[in-house]
Amino acid sequence: xxxxxxxxxxxxxxxxxxxxxxxxxxxxxxxxxxxxxxxxxxxxxxxxxxxxxxxxxxxxxxxxxxxxxxxxxxxxx
Numbered sequence: 001x002x003x004x005x006x007x008x009x010x011x012x013x014x015x016x017x018x019x020x021x022x023x024x025x026x027x028x029x030x031x032x033x034x035x036x037x038x039x040x041x042x043x044x045x046x047x048x049x050x051x052x053x054x055x056x057x058x059x060x061x062x063x064x065x066x067x068x069x070x071x072x073x074x075x076x077x
Contacts, residue, residue, distance in 0.1 A: 003028045007035075017044040021052075024060065035060040 009023035021040045026033045040055040058068055 001029070017047065019043070019050075025057075037065060 005026050005028060007024040007026065009021055012020045012022070014020070019042055021038070021042065023038045023040070024035070025038050026035045037058040037060055038055060039058070040052050042050055042052040045051045058065055
């Protein structure tokens with residue numbers, strides 16, 4: 001069985017009721033732990049109730065995460 005533990009999370013709101021949640025998490029199993037970054041898109045239903053629609057996870061291995069951050073940064077002017 002896998003248990004997901006959220007270590008830290010931040011939210012970026014955009015549009016009228018949309019958000020991105022960026023979180024540092026870890027998957028815990030009998031074999032060990034695997035840290036990852038979760039990027040989830042969602043919206044607020046009725047203004048307060050969070051609904052999550054899409055998510056990706058990025059391995060928190062340093063190299064992969066840095067590559068993704070560098071690519072995202074290259075889109076910012």
